[in-house]
Amino acid sequence: MLVPAILIGVLACTDKSREYTTNVAETGRQVLDTPFHFLLEVPDYIPERLAHQSDMSSAWGHLVLARKTEGTLAVAAVRAKLIEAARPKRWTLTDHFEDIEEPDLARYGMASRPEDLALTLSKGEGKQGPPTRYGCRVWIAPDGRRIVVAYRVDGE
Amino acid sequence: MGNPVSKKAKAKKVVGGKKGKQVLTNRKSGRQGPLGLKPNPPAQDGRQGQIEMEPPPPPQLQEIFKGQYLDHARDVSYLMQGKSGGQSAKKWFDDTLKGSKVERLLKEKGVRDIPKPTTVQSFLGGTFLRMYLDGKVDPDAVEEAGEEIKASDTFKDLTAKVTKAVQAAEDKSSKTTLEAADVERVTKEHLTTLREKKGIAFRAGLNPVIGGVSKVDVKGVTALGTEDTPTGTVAMYRINVNFFDTYDFENERSGEYDRYRKNLAALLIANRFSDFWNAYQDEMLPIDSWHKTKLDNAAIFASYMYALEKKGWTPGPLSWDVTVPMDILVIQKRAKAKK
Numbered sequence: 001m002l003v004p005a006i007l008i009g010v011l012a013c014t015d016k017s018r019e020y021t022t023n024v025a026e027t028g029r030q031v032l033d034t035p036f037h038f039l040l041e042v043p044d045y046i047p048e049r050l051a052h053q054s055d056m057s058s059a060w061g062h063l064v065l066a067r068k069t070e071g072t073l074a075v076a077a078v079r080a081k082l083i084e085a086a087r088p089k090r091w092t093l094t095d096h097f098e099d100i101e102e103p104d105l106a107r108y109g110m111a112s113r114p115e116d117l118a119l120t121l122s123k124g125e126g127k128q129g130p131p132t133r134y135g136c137r138v139w140i141a142p143d144g145r146r147i148v149v150a151y152r153v154d155g156e
Numbered sequence: 157m158g159n160p161v162s163k164k165a166k167a168k169k170v171v172g173g174k175k176g177k178q179v180l181t182n183r184k185s186g187r188q189g190p191l192g193l194k195p196n197p198p199a200q201d202g203r204q205g206q207i208e209m210e211p212p213p214p215p216q217l218q219e220i221f222k223g224q225y226l227d228h229a230r231d232v233s234y235l236m237q238g239k240s241g242g243q244s245a246k247k248w249f250d251d252t253l254k255g256s257k258v259e260r261l262l263k264e265k266g267v268r269d270i271p272k273p274t275t276v277q278s279f280l281g282g283t284f285l286r287m288y289l290d291g292k293v294d295p296d297a298v299e300e301a302g303e304e305i306k307a308s309d310t311f312k313d314l315t316a317k318v319t320k321a322v323q324a325a326e327d328k329s330s331k332t333t334l335e336a337a338d339v340e341r342v343t344k345e346h347l348t349t350l351r352e353k354k355g356i357a358f359r360a361g362l363n364p365v366i367g368g369v370s371k372v373d374v375k376g377v378t379a380l381g382t383e384d385t386p387t388g389t390v391a392m393y394r395i396n397v398n399f400f401d402t403y404d405f406e407n408e409r410s411g412e413y414d415r416y417r418k419n420l421a422a423l424l425i426a427n428r429f430s431d432f433w434n435a436y437q438d439e440m441l442p443i444d445s446w447h448k449t450k451l452d453n454a455a456i457f458a459s460y461m462y463a464l465e466k467k468g469w470t471p472g473p474l475s476w477d478v479t480v481p482m483d484i485l486v487i488q489k490r491a492k493a494k495k
Contacts, residue, residue: 018452030450034410054451056458057367057407058359098313099359124408130368132408133355154357155407156368 017053017061024050028063033153035121035134036063038085044068045081045147051103060152062103066145073144079117082138082147086119094120097135100152105139108148115150116140130156207419210427221429222469229289229464232457236282236364280304281364288403291471301365302478305399310358311480314347318395319484321346326391326486333488336377339393343482344374347397356399371400375479388487395482404473405462416449417459421466436460 020027024047028040031052040047045065052061067073083093097118105112117138122131132155139148212218283297305311325342326334334342350356357368380392409417416439423432438446439456451459464470 018450027450030412032411033413037411052452054413055364055454056405056461058363059413059455098310099357123410130355130370133368153409154363154368155409156357156370156401 017051020050020052021048024048024063032063032151033059033134035089035091035123036136036151036153038089038091039063039065039136039149039151042081042085042147048146057156058152058154060100060150063149063151064108065147065149075116075140075142075144078140078144078147079138082117082119089121091119091121091134091136094118094135097137097152099154100135100137100150102137103139103148103150105148108139108141108146110139110141110146110148113139124155132156207422207426207428209425212427213429218427225460225464226289226469229461230286233282233285233289236285237279284365284403287476288474289470291474293474293476298476298478301362302480304362305358305366305478306480308358308362310356310362311482314350314356314397315482315484317350318343318346318482319486322393322484323486326488333382333391334486336379336393339379339395339484339486340374340377343377343395343397347372347374366399366401368401369399370402373398373400380483382488385487391486391488393484393486395484396479397482398477398479400475400477402473402475405458405465406473412449413451413455413459416451416456417462420459420463424463424467424469432463436463 020031025040028047028050029037031050032040042065044067046068047063048066049064050061051063052059054060095118097120102112102115115137117136117140119136119138121134123134124131132153134153135151137150141147213221280297280301283294284301287294287297322334322339322342325338329338331338347356351369351372355368356372357363358366375396375398377396378394380394382389382391384390420432420435423435436456436459439449439451440453449456461470465472
């Protein structure tokens, strides 16, 4: 009886992402691959919302960070903070990703536009098979109070 | 039908046991570790976290476990095809609704936002999983994959990029027209560089089938002739692009997903079949209180397959390749001096 129930569990798996709006930092540490954890530790920003999805070889989703303190911050300053957090973890700047979908920016009061920052990381080069690729596209609200990240990991 | 472990195997439970020997428990007894397992005692040399081997069951019993677990994987592969069919139907519905009077009316009334159309996983996802379980490339499946690849946005984008590269070579060339060998060389160089620098990947619905391509090659170019147009003479070429991939469950990952799948693999390798099945089933069943992780079912099933592969119960990585014809048009913009 339990084996058919597992198959029901497989069917019950929807194609929508799972959304988390409470304990997002803790959930993020569980759900996200380790290279993405720097996003959970950007100074002065706390994770506010996480929408995560996966298939058998990849995982992707959106993470929203909100500014902890009052006041605004210029986009360039926020961008610099993110790069400072990412660089020690061996992330590098890159161009636009075609396979990381833009989230619904209007939901966060932003117009659809090119990302403010795109980061990439590869792991497992030299091993048999293609390396695992990590990617982030980042949009920063004009007042710096929100950061929206679309991320993706592909382990082929 | 419960746990595919037989009653005989379930009864084989050591209670108490010698000092340091791991006791086989079910999930309801004993102290629970983070994945519902009894934590291991430290090994004699002080190393933590290693799962102690159980003696292997008799070969016939092991074959029963193997058969049951592989049958389950096969069942899931058919479910994947069923899901793909459902997604196709939903996409058809969403596409039909899009831009329609009904959609406008619903929006005006504020009844609901029309959901973003579903990504349809390729129908071949299940077929390819079975191909992997059989350890044998299915030419029909590969041919269908080629057709899906050809229809994909990624392939259209590659075609545009190759056209641009070949056009640039044509513009620079002093030959009257590029030969097929020239087009082959330019295309191969361009695609190889693209794959090495940025990767070539078929995402969305094709991700479970091919995903990232491990190698790309060109298997011949045919010059299809030329045609005079107002903008110049257009030369047509058919380029046979060969994509290579390996279907397996071994990849570099991290975090909770990696910990979970390695633990599943360790349990299976240690012949702790009951613990293995419980650790899998508890995460897969739609009973939230049983879940020790936040992994979704696709990740859990991929972990299950990883464990079977590590145990050596699948035929292992399956390499395959497909040739997809790419048609390009190149403008010979000006008359060139003959060599």
